[in-house]
Amino acid sequence: MSEGKPAGGAGSSLPQAPLEAAEIGALTLTQMSAFASALIADGLENPSSPLRKPALATVGAGGLPAVRTVILRFADEAHRTLGFFTDARSPKVAELQQNPRAALLFHDPRCDMQLRLSGRAEIRVGDEVAWARAAAPSRRAYLVTAAPGTLSPGPVSGLPSDVEGIIPPLERLEEGRANFALIEFRVEERDMLILSRAGNRRARFRLEGGREAASWLVP
Numbered sequence: 001m002s003e004g005k006p007a008g009g010a011g012s013s014l015p016q017a018p019l020e021a022a023e024i025g026a027l028t029l030t031q032m033s034a035f036a037s038a039l040i041a042d043g044l045e046n047p048s049s050p051l052r053k054p055a056l057a058t059v060g061a062g063g064l065p066a067v068r069t070v071i072l073r074f075a076d077e078a079h080r081t082l083g084f085f086t087d088a089r090s091p092k093v094a095e096l097q098q099n100p101r102a103a104l105l106f107h108d109p110r111c112d113m114q115l116r117l118s119g120r121a122e123i124r125v126g127d128e129v130a131w132a133r134a135a136a137p138s139r140r141a142y143l144v145t146a147a148p149g150t151l152s153p154g155p156v157s158g159l160p161s162d163v164e165g166i167i168p169p170l171e172r173l174e175e176g177r178a179n180f181a182l183i184e185f186r187v188e189e190r191d192m193l194i195l196s197r198a199g200n201r202r203a204r205f206r207l208e209g210g211r212e213a214a215s216w217l218v219p
Helices: 021-025 029-045 091-098 128-133 136-143 170-179
Strands: 055-059 065-069 072-076 081-087 101-108 113-125 180-194 201-208 211-217
Touching: 029 072, 029 101, 029 113, 029 180, 029 201, 029 211, 055 091, 065 091, 072 128, 081 091, 081 136, 091 113, 091 180, 128 180, 136 170, 170 180
Parallel strands: none
Antiparallel strands: 055 065, 055 101, 072 081, 081 180, 101 113, 113 180, 180 201, 201 211
């Protein structure tokens, strides 16, 4: 697993604008799969890309859906996994520990492409490898004194006063490690949608018996 690297084997770069008639008409399932990989790769390579911040959906309290934005940190296409950092006290951690089923949504408005991933997530609290790769500004977030979502009498960052507005020394940052967790998402199905004035295209790539079965779908 690597940080800030392409997901690997994309075989296609993302277009700068929505596909037109000739391009849409010539699409193959192989190209649809390549675009799905390229969306993830762009999210890793480009900090300003909208693909760097997908939406993660979980089964919340009482079976209700819960969704929030997460930041893509890792991707390993060979093992079909993606990684995200989170506070171990956050509701999504409890939700995933109760029910590991989850979904991710990537959308690129520049080329009108959408990728939905469904699978299972594993929580690794205090993961050593992920913590070692987390930059100092990211580590500071885990010094927050109360759990995310805790009621507050006013707008606050939640950070202790000694680290508010600064990046503290590594020794101080280390104190947040107990609140740090890695969400490792294992992909079981990819749903790739391309929007175009010439006609939309949609394909599904589902893991079946250790292999990925590809199918066209009506958009």
